[in-house]
Amino acid sequence: MRTVPDVSAHFDEATNTISYIIKDPSSDCCAIVDSVLDINYAAGRISYDHANVLINEVKERGLTLDWIIETHVHADHLSAAPYIQAELGGKVGVGDKIMLVQETFGKIFNEGTEFQRDGSQFDALFKDGDRYKVGQMECFAIYTPGHTPACMAHVMGNATFTGDTLFMPDSGSARADFPGGDAGKLYDSIQKVLSLPDEMRLFMCHDYGPNDREIQWETTVAEQKQKNIHVGLGKTREEFIKFRTARDAQLDVPKLILPSLQVNMRAGELPSDPDGNLMLKVPVNAL
Ligand SMILES: [Fe+2]
Numbered sequence: 001m002r003t004v005p006d007v008s009a010h011f012d013e014a015t016n017t018i019s020y021i022i023k024d025p026s027s028d029c030c031a032i033v034d035s036v037l038d039i040n041y042a043a044g045r046i047s048y049d050h051a052n053v054l055i056n057e058v059k060e061r062g063l064t065l066d067w068i069i070e071t072h073v074h075a076d077h078l079s080a081a082p083y084i085q086a087e088l089g090g091k092v093g094v095g096d097k098i099m100l101v102q103e104t105f106g107k108i109f110n111e112g113t114e115f116q117r118d119g120s121q122f123d124a125l126f127k128d129g130d131r132y133k134v135g136q137m138e139c140f141a142i143y144t145p146g147h148t149p150a151c152m153a154h155v156m157g158n159a160t161f162t163g164d165t166l167f168m169p170d171s172g173s174a175r176a177d178f179p180g181g182d183a184g185k186l187y188d189s190i191q192k193v194l195s196l197p198d199e200m201r202l203f204m205c206h207d208y209g210p211n212d213r214e215i216q217w218e219t220t221v222a223e224q225k226q227k228n229i230h231v232g233l234g235k236t237r238e239e240f241i242k243f244r245t246a247r248d249a250q251l252d253v254p255k256l257i258l259p260s261l262q263v264n265m266r267a268g269e270l271p272s273d274p275d276g277n278l279m280l281k282v283p284v285n286a287l
Contacts, residue, residue: 003137003157007203008057009217012036012050015077015256016206018217019050021057022134022156029135030058031067032090033154033161034205037080037268041259044280046270051080055087065090066134070122070268071163071205072151073101075178075261076254079268092267093132095143096125097150104179105261108286111271121267126152144193146186147174153193159201165190168207168216169223172230173240177248179287183241190231198222258282 006023020033032054038047058065065088068081072095081092102117119125124132126141133139139156147164154161164174165186173190176183193202200221209215226232231240254260259280262271273279 005134005137005157005159007159007201007218009203010050010053010057011207011215011217012077014038016208016215017074017077018204018207019054020161020203021054021063022159022161023061023063024135024137025157026137027135028061028063029066029137030063031069031134031139031156032058032065032084033069033203034071034074034163035068035080035084037078037083037263039078039256039259041256046078048080048083051083054080055084058088064135067132068092069154069161070094070264071154071161072148073098073105073261073264074164074205075148075257075264076206077256078260078263081268083268091123093124093126093141094119094122094267095141095150095152096127097143097145098122098125098265100149100180102265105265108179108283109262109281110283115266115271121265121269142192144189146176146182146184146189148178149180149182151189153189155196155200158199159203160193160196161203161205162193163205165193166202166224166228166231167204168219169227169232170213170229171208171210172228173244174206175248175251176244177251183244183248184237186244187231187237187240194221194225194231196221198225253287257287 008021023030036050098119128143141152144151176186270278
């Protein structure tokens with residue numbers, strides 16, 4: 001908690017995702033959490049504007065990229081991890097429960113045996129409590145299943161990157177209705193995050209600016225405990241499950257879920273057809 005990293009946030013308007021560059025205060029080392037690859041899905045075209053902003057900032061500040069972290073297999077945006085790694089180096093890490101996600105969506109997308117379901121596309125697979133360093137800064141990952149089975153939050157000094165567990169206090173929590181999702185587990189994971197010290201800074205993966213407020217991404221454990229509309233003020237597990245399940249039934253499928261899952265379960269690599277052409281699938285009535 002005594003280590004105070006510099007956190008640079010980059011909001012992606014197309015997907016309402018916040019990507020972060022986190023710098024160790026006692027070295028020039030940094031990590032990137034939850035990068036975004038731009039896609040025009042209708043046209044089948046990808047581009048790198050958002051990723052280039054991150055890459056340029058790391059270069060301009062003269063930083064060394066130690067880690068490229070994915071808090072989970074995102075269903076609403078594509079990861080730019082391989083593109084960033086090719087430019088800046090660093091290890092791509094995700095939770096080791098990725099194997100469950102690969103198993104589930106390997107079936108849904110009818111992937112062949114060339115699609116490994118062992119997480120080997122990533123450089124590092126984190127288990128609950130695993131420690132790692134960004135420069136001199138001690139960091140650790142904690143399991144936060146519920147939104148997906150492979151979700152993790154990452155604690156770096158006095159900053160925690162919550163992935164899709166909590167949203168800002170006025171937005172509540174992430175959905176729990178994807179394959180492998182579980183509202184009860186999400187509640188338990190949120191309690192784990194809220195058991196961190198009150199003054200811990202929390203950084204969200206998404207914000208949608210409800211009621212026309214400006215986009216925000218930073219809060220604290222204390223603020224979430226007091227004000228979160230889904231889990232704050234001592235809401236019970238049963239109340240949360242009931243509310244979350246009813247709410248999820250009304251939510252639309254994320255626009256980019258099909259390309260996102262196929263790419264993100266491959267650590268950000270696009271799948272290709274037998275001739276080596278980059279190619280995405282649309283399984284019909286499978287989700
Ligand atoms: Fe997500």
